[in-house]
Every structure is written in C-alpha cells, then in structure tokens.
Amino acid sequence: MANLINLEAVGKSYGVRPLLDAVSLGIAEGDRIGVVGLNGGGKTTLLEVLAGIAEPDSGRVSRVRDLRMAVVTQRTELAEGSTVRDAVLSHYSAEHEWAADARVRSIVDGLGITALGLDSPTANLSGGERRRIALAAALVGDLDLIVLDEPTNHLDVEGVRWLADHLLARRTALVVVTHDRWFLDTVCSRTWEVANGRVEQYDGGYADWVFARAERARLAATAEEKRQNLARKELAWLQRGAKARTSKPRYRIEAAEALIADVPEPRDSVELLTFARRRLGKTVLELEDVTLRAGEKPVLDHTTWRIGPGDRIGLVGVNGSGKTTLLKLLAGESEPEQGRRIEGKTVRLAHLSQELEDLPGQLRVLEAVEEISGRVVLGKQEMSASQLAERLGFPAARQWTPVDDLSGGERRRLQLARLLMGEPNVLLLDEPTNDLDIDTLQQLEDMLDSWPGTLVVVSHDRYLVERVCDAVYGLLGDGRITHLPGGIDEYLRRRQASIAAAAGPAPAVSGGEQKRSSAAEHRAAMKELSRLERRLDQLHAREAELHEQLALHATNPEKLVELNSELKTVRTEKDEVEARWLETSELLD
Template sequence: MANLVNLESVSKSYGERMLLDGVSLGVGEGERIGVVGLNGGGKTTLLEVLAGLAPPDSGRVSRVRDLRMRVVTQRTALPEGSTVRDVVLAEYAAEHEWAADARVRSIVDGLGISAIGLETPTATLSGGERRRVSLAAALVAELDLVVLDEPTNHLDVEGVRWLAEHLLARRISLVVVTHDRWFLDTVCGRTWEVVGGKVEQYEGGYADWVYARAERARLAATAEEKRQNLARKELAWLQRGAKARTSKPRYRIEAAESLISDVPPPRDSVELLTFAKRRLGKTVLELEDVTLGTGERTLLDDVTWRIGPGDRIGLVGVNGSGKTTLLRLLAGESEPETGRRIEGKTVRLAHLRQELDDLPGDLRVLQAVEAVAGRVTLGKQELSASQLAEKLGFPPARQWTPVDDLSGGERRRLQLVRLLMAEPNVLLLDEPTNDLDIDTLQQLEDLLDSWPGTLVVVSHDRYLVERVCDTVVALLGDGKITHLPGGIDEYLTRRAEAPLAPKPVGPQGDLGGGSDGGNGKVSAAEWRAVTKELARLERRLDVVHEKEAKLHEALAAAATEPERLMELNTELKTVLAEKDELEQKWLETSEAVE
C-alpha cells in the first residue's frame, strides 16, 4: 500500500517548546487515522506540517504527485463578499449540475448547508456555521486525502453520525484530530498519540488505544499508576456500559475482560442518589406549564418537567432545537413566556456555557482557581485547588502561567476548574467536551463518577453522555421534552424515521457515492462471504494465540537451556509473524462490515 504523505525525521518547535522531535510516519491509501493527545501537545502542529500549512524546522515531508487533498482547520477564513454557494459549490456552474450528484446533495443536507441557506453571505455566519461551510466545501471535492482538525465541535449528534457514515462510504484517506471517542472508534482504523514530541502509533480506534495504553502500563509496571487506573476504569465502562463490539477477535475481548475483572462499576448510583437527596431535598429544578419560544418558533409548549436530586440527564437534539436556550431557562438566566421555574432552597447551581466567561487575566492559573476556594470536596474526594487544576490538565509548572497567556482549550479548562471549586450541587454543562483533550475528558468523567449532585448535560459526545448520564431526553421539534429509554440509539432511530431525515448507512445502505469507487451498497451474498471469512480468521487467531501462550510457558521452563531457548525463540518469531499477518487480514476484512 503506497503512502500518500511521508514525514521523515521531522522536527518542529515554537519558541523553546519542541512539539515534534524527529517524527517519521506515513499516511497510506485508504487509511483512516485519528490523532489524540493533550491540549498544546502538538496535534494541530502535526496536521499543519503534514498538510503543508507549516514548514518543518528540520526533516522532510513528501507527497505523491497530483495528490488531491483538502484541509479543514479550526481557522475558518472564508473569502470576503462571498455567499455559502460561492464557497461550497464553486465548481458547479448551474444548479442542476450539483443537484444531480447524490453525493453532493448528501453533503449539503447532512451538514445542514440547506438550512443555513445557499445565498446567505458568509460574513453573517456564526463560528459553527462557518466551520460547517468549510467542511462541506472540502468534502464536495474528489479527494485522495482529507485532513480535519476537530470537525465534530459544531455538529450535533446526528451530524456527527452523518459525517462518520460519509467518510466510511467515501473510503478516502483521512487524518483527523478529534476528542469525540465514538467518532474515533467508528471511523478510524489507526490512532496516533502525540506525546512528548513523539508520535506513538496504535492499530484500531479509541477502544483499542485505551486497551493498548492500559496493557502497556500494566506490563511495564510504570510509575504512572493514576493514568493506569483511569484507563482500566474507562475500559470497565466500555465493556459494561456500552453495547459489546462483536466484531473484535475473541482473544482481544477475553484479554480486556481479564484486565478489568477486579475493577468496580464506574459509580455507585444508589449511594450517590442517597447522598444527593440528603444534600438537595425533594425539590431541585422544576418547570411547570412552561411555554418558551425564540423568534417565531415555539421550543416548549405547555411543558412540565421535574428534575430531582441525583438525576443525571443527557439532553440531545439537532442544532437549533433549543438545547442551549433550555439550559439558560433552567439556570434562571431567562424567563418563560408562560408558566414558572421552581428552584429548591438548597440548590447551588453552576452553569458551564459554550461562551468563555470573563477570566481574571491579571492572575496566574492557580491564583484564579484559589480566588474561588482553596479546597473542594467532590463526593468522597477532598482536593486542593492545585490538585483539582492538575486533574483537569494543569501540571504544577503550568499553574503559574498568566491567564492571558492560555490557549482557548486551556481557558475552557480553567473555566471548568473554577466552576467545580465552587462546590455546586447542580451542574448544567453546555458542550463541555469542546476544546478538551481525551485525557482531560477522562479525568472529568472520573470526577463526575463520584459527584453526588444533579447533572444536565448538552453534548454531541456520545461517550460522555452514555458514561455520565442515566437518562436521555430529546427536543424533537414538537414542543415537548421527550424521554428516551433507549438513549441516543433511540434518538437516532427516531430521527432516521422522521420525514426528510437522512437515511442511515448499513450493509444495504447507500450514501449516493461518487466516482470514488461505488455507491456504498453491499449485497447479501457479499455480506455473508465477508462475515464467513471473519469467522475463519478469528478461529485461526484463537489457535495462534493459544500456540503463542504455550511457547511463552516453554520459554520460561527452558530458562537454563540456551540451545532450547534459541529453538523456541525462532518458533515464537514465526508464530508472531503469522499472528501479525492474520490480524492485518482481519482488520482489512472487518472494514467491509463496519
């Protein structure tokens, strides 16, 4: 498989900080690669160097001739005086040309470009709309490689699913920086972790990356015990809380189960509910006979909704459905047209908004946190201001950075730290995952696991909602708040069945395809053949894995027999080579059924 882009011994620094240090890697044809790492660790820099937006300080970047590549960064500069049509459909002279292309129609509808309006001047667009327009403009082109930096930040749950299905159906090469773990697991076949100036490479998506990190930490017995425990806890949730991934080799599942066998459930719901009732009493937040509108639209029509002590609620809906408006109403920042909002006497409410609140720029990070409180108790954990800041991504050295010098993601984290330091018992979180890296997200989820309060979360991050929430409700555009016992899966099913909703892609699905290799359809016969081949490969992997285990036992027993050791070692290398080949075949075959 030929590489489309190669990096050879590439280094890149900003000031005294080395972000890439002698990195060598490549992007192959058809590869889908997720890039993860801490905020400020070099993920965006890696993308910019790979895409040619920034030159390396040393080393070489090479690309195949006539590479068709598009890049969508977080900087959304659109041409002055342009309309949405000018940007997205610039290559089409007439309406019928793009309207006749099913792939382009799917992009225009799937990313909400039709709802924005093709004749809308780009100068009037919000930041999220500009990002969606830039993404659509990239995807309508015929491509070999697309490079995306946080593409899910301004998409709702449905939009994230559409983008995943579109990229899988296109079968183009992809390099994407994202903290959306469902997206990583669904789309990406490889993961790059940018850490300490290096890029660690892993096979598989998010779940495989979590497993590999936990296993590496366990085998090496490193001093990073906190990270290991957190990774194992995340694995416990992946296995117990999410639907089993039956397309994994059995030996991988068994290894993961062995690794997490002694890990307790992520949270004790009964204990937290009891604690919450003692802290909050019976009444927390209630809406009675509320009607709420925005402009000419009615978001809530005579709705009564009672949120009790210890409730952990995920709120979903398409962009523009009114989720943020509803949170502001719950927070008491706005008034309903009719009806009333009731707040319990013991409620201490905190609201994390999408907008960055004013932060004290004249202070340093730790000072800004200690200005709220010196210590905080979150469930059974008592933490100092410095300890909480460190948990949410500010190591001791970084805690003395002036607030004005922080990046956007770091300012978002500081806002969250200050909010938690106030020890609220009711949390309203509006897209808390935006600009947070995966390690910080895991730490936030770990804190919320033991937090005994009432929680309402608006997020497009399915992992976060399914991890920290017990209930999912939706705004479906009918003026009601709809409870969804089946969670986000039920929401997506309802949306797919609604009029004009985009149809999901599956074994028999079709995204309309372009000239990039077909229309996404798989016949029943092909489907059976692929699943049969997967089963054969998994049986063979089981045999090879058992042989490998026996060889390791034999090597241990032959520790004092040099000749026998050499013979066994040669046999082990042969087995490992066969195992690698089988796993590669399994990964390639499994792409046909994902």
C-alpha cells in the same frame, strides 16, 4: 499499498519547546487515522506539517505526485463577499451538475448547507456555520486524503453520526484530530498519540488505544500510577458499556478482563441518589406549564418538567432546537413566556455556559481557583485547589501562569475549575467538552462519576452523555421535552423517521418482489457467513501452529523473525475476517 505522505525524522519547535522530535511515519491509501494527545502537545502542528501548511525545522516530508488533498483547520477562511454557493459548489457551473450527484447532495443536506440558504452571504454566518461550510467544501471534491482538525465541533449528535457514516463510505484516506471518542471509535482504524515530541502508533480506534495504553502502563514499571488507574477505569467503562463499542474488539478479551477485574463500577447510583436527597430535599428544579421561545422559534409549548435530586440528564436536539435557551431558563438567567420555574430552597446551582466568563486576568491560575475556595469536596473526594486544577489539566508549573496568558481551551478549564470549587449540588453544563483534550475529559468524567448531585448536560459528545448520564431527553421540535429510554440511539432513530416522513412515502414495492429480494439477501448472507466461519477456523488453527513453532525455534533469531512476520499477517487477516463476520451477522438479526 503505497504511502501518500511520508515524514522522515521531522522536527518542529516553537520557541525552545520541541513539539515534534525526529518523527517518522506514513499515511497509506485508505488509512483512517485519529490523532490524540494533550492540548498544546503538537496535534495541530503535526497536521500542518503533513498538509504542507507549515514547514518542518528538520527532516523531510514527501508526498506522492498529484496528491488530491483537502485540509480543514480550526481557522476558517472564506473569500470576502462570497455566498454559500460560491464557497461549497464553485466547481460546478450549473445547478443540475451538482444536483445530479447523489454524494454531493448528501453532503449539502447532511451538513445543513441547504438550510443555511445557498445564496446567503458567508459574512453574515456564525463561526460554527462557517466551519460547516468549509467542511462541506472539502468533502465535495474527489480526494485521495482528507485532513480534519476538530471537525465535530459545531456539529450536533445527528451531524456527527452523518459525518462518520460519510467518511466510512468513502475510500479516501483520513487524518483527523478530534476529542470525540465515539467518532474516533467508529471511524478510525489507527490511532496516533502525540506526546513529548513523539508520535506513538496504535491499531484501532479509541477503545483499542485505551487498552493498549493501559496494557503498556501495566507492563512498564515506570508508568505513572495515576494515569494507569484512569486508563483502567476507562477500559472498565468501555467493557461494560454499549454493545456497539465492543462489537469489534481488536485486543485480547482475556487480557482486558484481567486488567479490569478489580475495578469498581463507575458509580454507585443508589448511594449517590441517597446522598443527593439528603443535600437537595424533594424539590430541585421544576418547570410548570412553561411556554418558551428562542427568538421567534418555539421551544416549549405548555410543558411541565420536573428534575429531581440525583437526576443525571443528557439533553439532545439538533442545532437551533433551543437546548441552550432551555438551560438558561433552568439556571434562572431568563424568564419563560408563560408558566413558571420553581427552584428548591437548598439548591446551589452552577451553570457552565458556552461563553467564556470574565476571568481575573491579573491573577495566576492557582490564585484564580483559590479565589473561590481553598478546598473542595466532590462526593467522597476532598481536594485542594491545586489538586483540582491539576486534574483539569494544569500541572504544578502551569498553575503559576497569569490568567491573561492562557489559551481559549485553558480558560475553559479554569472556568470549570472555579465552578466546581463552589461545591454546587446542581450542575448545568452546556457543551463542556469544547476545547478539552481526551485526558482532561477522562479526569472530568471521573469526577462526575462520583458527584452526588443533579446534573443536566447539553453535549454533542455522545460518549460523554452515555458515560455520565442515566437518562436522555430530547427536544424534537414538537414543543415538548421527550424522554428517550433508548438513549441517543433512540433519538437518532426518531430523527431519521421524522426526516423520512417529511420526505414523503417511498416508491411502492409489491409484496412478492419484497419477499423474493429479502429471501435472496438472507441466503447470500448465510452463505457468506459460512465461508467466513470456515476461514476463521483455518486462521485460528494456523495461529496456534505458529505459536508452537515460535516456542520450538526460540534460539533461532532468523526463524523467529520469519515466524513473527507470518503471525502478524495471520492476525491482521483474522481481525478483518472477524469484522466482516460481525457485519454480516448483523444483517441476519
């Protein structure tokens, strides 16, 4: 397939620091590329160079003629005095034109644009709502390439899943910077890691990238031991986690199992619960017969909820359902309309809100952390202030940066470090993944794995919720806090059923027609499954033959190149056939 954009030996620096150094890569038709790397490492710069927003200092960027491209950055700019309709549907002269297009209707509904009101002035909307409008405006067009910078910020769990499904259904090429690992794994077929001015390329999404990075660290003697251990632990979690994350592996299962053979479970829940009870006693946080509102909107209606020692709870709900309001009530920062909040006598509570707290700007990073305490014990781990700051993304040199010079993401990490230095035994975290890169997220999750306290997390990052929480509760708009034994998947099923019920009954289909249709689909799926299995057998046999040929021609460089090329082609086709086999087999479940 032809490349849409090519970068040839591109360099880009800000000040004396090179963010891109002789980078050469290309984006082909249909590519779905996830871009990862440390905050400040050059991800956004790479996107801006690709999109033509910024010119490279050296090298060349070439694009195919008449390339149809949409770019959504973190800097949302909407025309002054415009309405939602102007921003999203300006290409349509009449209402019926866009309303007749199922794809456009899906975008407008899926991103909650209709709920904002098409005639609402954009000037009155929040930053998150303006980001959704910019995203919708980009998606409604007929495009060859979509470039997105952190598109899942300001989307709830349901919105993130809708966006993933929408992008998968389109043939449009995609380049996306995101720290949402579930989104990366679900949507992306390739991963670019931006680090030290270079761009390393990997096949597959987040799980494949973690494996490849861990495997590279294992094979390269110079790899840092700390990063290797983190990647190995993360891989262990991936291997043991939800089925959906490991249903389409592109890496060798045997190698993965060998790599994680000696990695312990992410946490010993029984041990942590015992420790938490010793620290917290029987009573932690309780809401009794509480009625609560978020403005004029009811959140809880005569609801009783008890949070015990060692509970690790993920709280989910659509944007505006009252999650932040409930967290503020749990933190004691607001009062219920009716009922009461009970807090245990031994509770030491810490609340990470979405708002950045006032930080001591006259201090340096390390001084700001040491202002709370010089050392901290998190579970079995004892760390100095400097060690904790380093784990949250402040290397030794950066720890002497004045607080006033920090970026928004760095201030968020400093806020989290100061909060943990207080050694709380109850943590309330409101969207803790905002502005954190993947490496820092791994460090945070590693600490929370062994943290022996009570935890309540509000997050649109379903990977984080599944990783650190043992139970999921939802605000479903019925005035209650509902336990969801099936986790986020159950929450999404309930939301889908609720939306379908509100839309009314589907057109009636006779029993005979339904049975005939179902039987025909089943026969077609069985036939396709049989064909794919035969092709897989052929590819496995050819792969084995090629390995034998490689051994026989070990001293013939030209033949080795030819055989390696064929082997790569066979493996690529095998991956595609395996993926198709998995999709087809799911239809028969």
